[in-house]
Structures are given as structure tokens and as C-alpha cells.
Amino acid sequence: MRIPIYMVAVVVLIASAAHAKTFIYPEKGQDAAQQSKDDSACRAWARDNSGVDPNAPAAAPDRGGRAAGAVGGAARGAAVGAAIGAIAGDAGKGAAIGAVGGGVRGRRGAMANEGASAAAEADSFTRAFSACMEGRGYKVK
Numbered sequence: 001m002r003i004p005i006y007m008v009a010v011v012v013l014i015a016s017a018a019h020a021k022t023f024i025y026p027e028k029g030q031d032a033a034q035q036s037k038d039d040s041a042c043r044a045w046a047r048d049n050s051g052v053d054p055n056a057p058a059a060a061p062d063r064g065g066r067a068a069g070a071v072g073g074a075a076r077g078a079a080v081g082a083a084i085g086a087i088a089g090d091a092g093k094g095a096a097i098g099a100v101g102g103g104v105r106g107r108r109g110a111m112a113n114e115g116a117s118a119a120a121e122a123d124s125f126t127r128a129f130s131a132c133m134e135g136r137g138y139k140v141k
Contacts (some may be wrong), residue, residue: 022063022126022130022140022141023140023141024039024131024133024138024139024140025138025139025140025141026137026138027137027138027139028137030136030137030138032067035138038133038136038138039133041132042129042132042133042136043129045128045129045132046124046126046128046129046132049128050120050121050124051124051130052124053123053125054122060070106112110120
């Protein structure tokens with residue numbers, strides 16, 4: 001099974017975003033103990049307000065979404081293939097070829113959507129956490 005290069009890139013970007021180090025600098029002279037308390041409080045606040053828990057185990061991919069993408073793609077591919085096959089003289093063969101190609105394309109699209117969703121969730125948590133820490137007098141990068 002070949003994995004398209006853009007899917008590998010999406011996975012790498014998601015992994016790097018999920019493990020990116022956030023740098024926090026105390027601008028108001030907070031000591032390490034206070035920073036630790038603020039960090040814990042802001043992580044809880046970000047989790048509650050973003051709906052994302054970065055410490056939760058990763059959810060299994062939604063196979064239903066991929067299957068639906070494959071089925072929809074197969075249906076579109078079959079329709080196009082049947083039309084092309086009819087012109088060439090064998091609508092059934094054209095539909096079969098179109099269904100296979102369309103199914104693969106639909107599944108790839110569904111997989112790309114899964115990756116984008118995970119990246120958006122990680123970004124939502126990071127933005128909420130950063131806003132909380134900045135509100136408590138820290139510089140966040």
C-alpha cells in the first residue's frame with residue numbers, strides 16, 4: 001500500500017505541533033513554584049475551554065469517515081467511468097475502473113481531513129493555554 005507524500009507531510013506537521021515546546025518567561029518576577037502553579041491552572045483552564053486534553057490517549061482514527069469517503073469517491077468514479085466506458089463501448093468496464101480510482105481518491109481525502117482536524121484541536125489548546133499564561137503575566141512563545 002502506497003502512502004501519498006502529502007499524507008506523510010500532514011502526519012509530520014501534526015506530530016511536530018503536538019510536541020512543540022512552548023517557552024514561557026515570567027515577566028513579573030514569578031518564581032518557579034508560582035510558575036508551576038500557574039502552568040497547572042492554565043492547562044486545566046485551556047482543557048476546559050478548548051475541549052481538548054493533550055494528555056488523553058489518542059483516539060483511534062474514524063474508520064467510518066474513511067469508508068464513507070471511499071464509498072462516495074467510488075460512486076463518483078463509477079459514474080464518470082461508466083460515461084467514459086460508454087463512449088469507448090464498454091460502460092461496465094469503465095464503471096469498474098472508475099469505482100476503484102474514485103474509492104482510493106475518496107479515502108485519501110478523508111484521511112487528510114482527519115489530520116487537519118487533529119492539528120486544529122492542538123492549536124486550539126495551545127492558544128487557550130497561551131492566553132491564560134499571558135493573562136497571569138508571562139511571555140509565551
